[in-house]
Amino acid sequence: xxxxxxxxxxxxxxxxxxxxxxxxxxxxxxxxxxxxxxxxxxxxxxxxxxxxxxxxxxxxxxxxxxxxxxxxxxxxxxxxxxxxxxxxxxxxxxxxxxxxxxxxxxxxxxxxxxxxxxxxxxxxxxxxxxxxxxxxxxxxxxxxxxxxxxxxxxxxxxxxxxxxxxxxxxxxxxxxxxxxxxxxxxxxxxxxxxxxxxxxxxxxxxxxxxxxxxxxxxxxxxxxxxxxxxxxxxxxxxxx
Amino acid sequence: xxxxxxxxxxxxxxxxxxxxxxxxxxxxxxxxxxxxxxxxxxxxxxxxxxxxxxxxxxxxxxxxxxxxxxxxxxxxxxxxxxxxxxxxxxxxxxxxxxxxxxxxxxxxxxxxxxxxxxxxxxxxxxxxxxxxxxxxxxxxxxxxxxxxxxxxxxxxxxxxxxxxxxxxxxxxxxxxxxxxxxxxxxxxxxxxxxxxxxxxxxxxxxxxxxxxxxxxxxxxxxxxxxxxxxxxxx
Numbered sequence: 001x002x003x004x005x006x007x008x009x010x011x012x013x014x015x016x017x018x019x020x021x022x023x024x025x026x027x028x029x030x031x032x033x034x035x036x037x038x039x040x041x042x043x044x045x046x047x048x049x050x051x052x053x054x055x056x057x058x059x060x061x062x063x064x065x066x067x068x069x070x071x072x073x074x075x076x077x078x079x080x081x082x083x084x085x086x087x088x089x090x091x092x093x094x095x096x097x098x099x100x101x102x103x104x105x106x107x108x109x110x111x112x113x114x115x116x117x118x119x120x121x122x123x124x125x126x127x128x129x130x131x132x133x134x135x136x137x138x139x140x141x142x143x144x145x146x147x148x149x150x151x152x153x154x155x156x157x158x159x160x161x162x163x164x165x166x167x168x169x170x171x172x173x174x175x176x177x178x179x180x181x182x183x184x185x186x187x188x189x190x191x192x193x194x195x196x197x198x199x200x201x202x203x204x205x206x207x208x209x210x211x212x213x214x215x216x217x218x219x220x221x222x223x224x225x226x227x228x229x230x231x232x233x234x235x236x237x238x239x240x
Numbered sequence: 241x242x243x244x245x246x247x248x249x250x251x252x253x254x255x256x257x258x259x260x261x262x263x264x265x266x267x268x269x270x271x272x273x274x275x276x277x278x279x280x281x282x283x284x285x286x287x288x289x290x291x292x293x294x295x296x297x298x299x300x301x302x303x304x305x306x307x308x309x310x311x312x313x314x315x316x317x318x319x320x321x322x323x324x325x326x327x328x329x330x331x332x333x334x335x336x337x338x339x340x341x342x343x344x345x346x347x348x349x350x351x352x353x354x355x356x357x358x359x360x361x362x363x364x365x366x367x368x369x370x371x372x373x374x375x376x377x378x379x380x381x382x383x384x385x386x387x388x389x390x391x392x393x394x395x396x397x398x399x400x401x402x403x404x405x406x407x408x409x410x411x412x413x414x415x416x417x418x419x420x421x422x423x424x425x426x427x428x429x430x431x432x433x434x435x436x437x438x439x440x441x442x443x444x445x446x447x448x449x450x451x452x453x454x455x456x457x458x459x460x461x462x463x464x465x466x467x468x469x470x471x472x473x474x
Contacts, residue, residue: 068449069445069449072449072452072453073449074413074414074424074448075410076413076414076416076417076424077413077424077427077441077445077448080424080427080431080437080441081437081438081441081442081445084432084441085437085441088435088437088438175301175302175303176302178302178304178305179304179414179417182417189302189304189308192305192308196308196312200316202308202312202313202316203313203316206305206312207309209305210300210301210305213301213305214300214301217300218300
């Protein structure tokens, strides 16, 4: 460690190794929570988005209803319903599920996953619906069946159109994950709240955590810009 | 019929708090958005830089962290200020930083940044010929803004304002965390006391759903009205 950092660490009472470790632990929890919910949410959202584009209202209707409910209500309420509600289900305390859902991490993961899956479904649906008709006709002319058309033509082309909106959703999710701290999870915000109440130093505790979140956000923005450049290479102007 | 165990009136009051908070923050956000967009589009480098820093900063930090910072930090700052005023001028000045004010300030500030981007895009969408024509008629800058830019910009800004409003409405739920007795807070207390989470949270969720669905219809109607003179292709 460079000398000036060591010196600075020795001079202040708040940012000791212990609190920095607490922030680090919070960062790990936040990243785990956000990463897992995004990955599972995306895996759920792709088939749901395909179902949502089916003409039969009995197929697309329930998916529409799900996304409408989850996008129309605050994530905090969804978290409360799942966190407090799961414990109230008759008999759950005797099953093995209770071992899992007793920890606040898993109800929060479930709530975040359901929420992000709803938003992602709509993003992907929008991208699928706006597939140029010519691409589908060409695929049909090549004799591709529905499944192959989906896999080779529609979904890759939709992914290109969805990536920008999806990057916003990822950042939104990172920021929304701060509410995990209200159900006693010690994520980044939870760590900041603990440190605030220990030292009664709101500026130090919260500005530091805000900087950490900014760091994560800008890393994500950077990564998505790289991904966008990669996916949309064919649309780049010639001389750039 | 839904039995709210005597929490009905409290929930109603909470709903009113939620709606008040949402509208006040919207007003703050629109004002900040107009200022921010004007700053971003101005030739003044300082104003441009300040507006860019503002929108970048807000988009990097979670709303809850911002809210906690303003709520807990705001009180500490007010205390320091009142100590200072007492020591130097011997004036007894104290001001309780309540969660409602910090809620309005935080949500207004956050959505002001999003509104800045919305308005900036909308101002840029107004044809420059319109502005030139206004100048040619001898309109002053303020006159051009009020009579030409603003009315034409609004049509382009409406969808963005609508989206921001929908997100803002849901963000108001966060103020329950800093102790404001809004709908969510009442429902949480009731759910804990009665041990009936579904019973209280689901109706509250439906109030939010009704609010977002209602605003969606209203925004659609406004959008239709604003675009009445536009011939749409396709």
